[in-house]
Amino acid sequence: MRTQRSVDLVSGVGLTLLGLVVLAAATRITGGMGMEDRLPPRTLPNLVGAAVLLGGLGLVWQAWRYRGPVMPVSWPGRSGMLRNLVTMAALAAYVASLELLGTMVATILFVTGLIWYLRRSGFISALLIGIVCGLMLHFVFIRYLELSLPVGFLFE
């Protein structure tokens, strides 16, 4: 996956498989309210599935026959990859804990933790930013603007 050609081959194969899955799933779609003679409910999923399948094959074919200069893909280095993984893991943990901990607590933990990790210094300032964000979301967005964000066990 270091060159554009290999990336295109892998992407093409993945999309071809996706197209096959969509076509298979489309066969399980059942009829609606007697509109089958106009636009059967399977038609659009079949069309889009076929387009993904053909496009994926086209990408594979295009990459397979490419014989030009090697084009590298700018994947991040080890540290960049680690930062992205930690960022996504923190984000996933934030989303997963949102309903249990509530917006305020989860936000304080997420913002403080991620800023501290990405800056590698200044825990107190990260904590202050986290607390301000958590309080703002709770009192401005949930209490004042009445948005339906989870409040968690503390306020239920």
Added chain:
Amino acid sequence: MLFSWDYLLHGFGTALSPLNLFWATVGCLIGTLVGVLPGIGPSSGIAILLPLTTVLPPTSAIIMMAAIYYGAMYGGSTTAITVNIPGEAASVPTALDGYAMAKQGRAGPALAMSAISSFVAGTLSLVGLTFFAPALANVALAFGPADYFALMFMGLSLVISLSGKALLKGILGATIGLLASLIGQNPVTGAARLTFGSVELMAGVNFISVIIGLFSISEVLLTTEQQVGHLYKVDITHLMPRWGDIRRCMGAMLRSCGVGFFLGLLPGCAPSVTTFISYDLEKRISKNSAMFGKGAIEGVAAAEGANNACTSGGFVPLFAFGLPVAPSMAVLLGGLMMYGLQPGPMLFQQKPEFVWAVIASMYIGNVILLVLNLPLVGMWARIAMIPFPILGPLILLFSVIGAYSIRGLLFDVWIALIFGVIGYYMRKTGFPVVPMVLASVLAQMLETSLQTALLISQGSWLVFFTRPIAAVFMTLALASITRGLWVQLRAHRLEVAEEDSEV
């Protein structure tokens, strides 16, 4: 319905109400902030905030969203001039001369000229919007469902121009966007599609989640991996340009207004392209062309004027036909649909108070931006100094809150996260993301108009070629697709999309 002074004056009355004025100002401030901050563009900004505006009445919400869009166009120039980092792709030509002026100690006049040119060209192009949009909407009143499907199909064929050098990947992105929108219940028959037995998937994939993921989350990931830290400082002293500078720039402002507005009407012609065309035109005809790139103030005026005029131009097809010609317009269209408003001729007929209030608010917004930008320019430049390790988590935070607020479902947030990773992969591997966004926004209208047209024609697909208006749109769309495919097949190269503009 053609233009009417009564409607416009009534629109001004609504737009000048304290509530709408307040939200227009908030939108201008947020928009300028979005434009100033690298790593977040107008599309992401609007997408994140859109669900949060559900507490507002539709008119105030759309006034604010529109203000964010044109505010971002103003704000993008600040960092371009002061630190040579364009907040938006459209501000790249501004950086060429603006930053050169800053290095000569003339950052103040460059910033002021940018604001003045944005105001002049933005306001003049709004006059065009005021007269053009209702006239075109009047024409569109004759459209039936078949014509609408053909128009939407032509809109989808914009994928060709939005894909740039990566046509096949652009088409694949668009099909994935369509695929995502097919998940859930059929809008007409109610049949479950591609849900794999999941209850959550029955509700469908919301396109706002898709947009938040593709634009905001992927952008943060792309920047996080680079360990971007601080920008650097520049001193802003004398703000106002000399009278001679203004006189030299008058022609550039007017020309850039014409170029920006008319290119803004064209599908797929983003402000980033328009600013380059306007800058190049000015360089060719200027007596001072040798100075372009070295600190010519006309270069700043031409780029910024075109940028703002293009923004207004893009509202014409959006309001008249419901056709988004740029990514931000697609997100705005999503916002209108979220409020149950269907842009197009019927919007002028059924909701004139809404549409004219939004148009009037844009005139007011231009004044607000001029007033805000000139005295506060130093503050905006300082805000751009926020380190990314702080900004990134805040963008992610508001992405999550925005996605959750759409329907109060965690499912929508997970979808945003998944599309964030997909967007990151796409942008790393040369897939353009804008076609996917366009397809996911247009899909619902496309499908509904297709079903209705086939119902009326009793299942005959010929209806798209026998009605004159539909036939014209279908022919244009098919010609555009055929040409794009032909060029692609002859190219014999690997496809790598250029960095998406106006994200």
